[in-house]
Amino acid sequence: EAQVTQNPRYLITVTGKKLTVTCSQNMNHEYMSWYRQDPGLGLRQIYYSMNVEVTDKGDVPEGYKVSRKEKRNFPLILESPSPNQTSLYFCASSLRLPLEYTFGSGTRLTVV
Amino acid sequence: KNEVEQSPQNLTAQEGEFITINCSYSVGISALHWLQQHPGGGIVSLFMLSSGKKKHGRLIATINIQEKHSSLHITASHPRDSAVYICAVTVELETSGSRLTFGEGTQLTVNP
Numbered sequence: 001e002a003q004v005t006q007n008p009r010y011l012i013t014v015t016g017k018k019l020t021v022t023c024s025q026n027m028n029h030e031y032m033s034w035y036r037q038d039p040g041l042g043l044r045q046i047y048y049s050m051n052v053e054v055t056d057k058g059d060v061p062e063g064y065k066v067s068r069k070e071k072r073n074f075p076l077i078l079e080s081p082s083p084n085q086t087s088l089y090f091c092a093s094s095l096r097l098p099l100e101y102t103f104g105s106g107t108r109l110t111v112v
Numbered sequence: 113k114n115e116v117e118q119s120p121q122n123l124t125a126q127e128g129e130f131i132t133i134n135c136s137y138s139v140g141i142s143a144l145h146w147l148q149q150h151p152g153g154g155i156v157s158l159f160m161l162s163s164g165k166k167k168h169g170r171l172i173a174t175i176n177i178q179e180k181h182s183s184l185h186i187t188a189s190h191p192r193d194s195a196v197y198i199c200a201v202t203v204e205l206e207t208s209g210s211r212l213t214f215g216e217g218t219q220l221t222v223n224p
Contacts, residue, residue: 033212043200045211058211106154
């Protein structure tokens with residue numbers, strides 16, 4: 001089944017403890033991106049990647065890192081999480097732009 | 113002012129009613145997307161439009177590039193259509209790549 005897989009679905013962590021949210025797609029998509037969704041603010045783009053080894057900042061990149069060492073994986077790294085990064089995170093991919101996106105199931109992150 | 117504005121924010125309908133959700137944007141775009149987010153949080157891509165009109169089952173999406181406006185119509189609405197509908201636009205960047213910018217969503221509730 002063609003899909004974008006995010007892990008974990010739920011995560012509660014403490015301030016400052018490094019964490020990684022994984023994202024993997026099995027559709028050979030070139031484009032991958034990360035978003036966060038917050039009440040009243042909607043979805044906002046964190047980082048995106050046009051292809052392997054090509055990444056760039058979105059609208060809200062502060063406090064996040066990404067890497068794209070291989071086509072299928074695009075992990076989101078929080079080196080030192082803070083409570084303001086508590087949010088619902090989505091990974092998405094597209095064969096290329098501008099084509100339809102496929103979204104992962106989301107990761108609900110709570111930083112205490 | 114948001115680059116993507118949706119109306120209404122909330123919509124309650126009776127089963128069988130014809131529903132329209134509107135989206136206006138203020139930037140140049142390469143594509144417009146309609147997304148559906150169910151209470152569980154998952155996001156599904158319904159349509160991607162760059163011109164004209166698309167139909168899928170009871171859902172119809174239209175776009176007017178000159179007026180920078182799109183509508184999502186649901187015919188013969190059903191309680192299972194209850195969800196948040198999100199309009200998003202792909203904006204090409206001058207440097208490279210693109211970003212996806214989202215409206216805040218329309219919460220649709222269809223009562224039996």
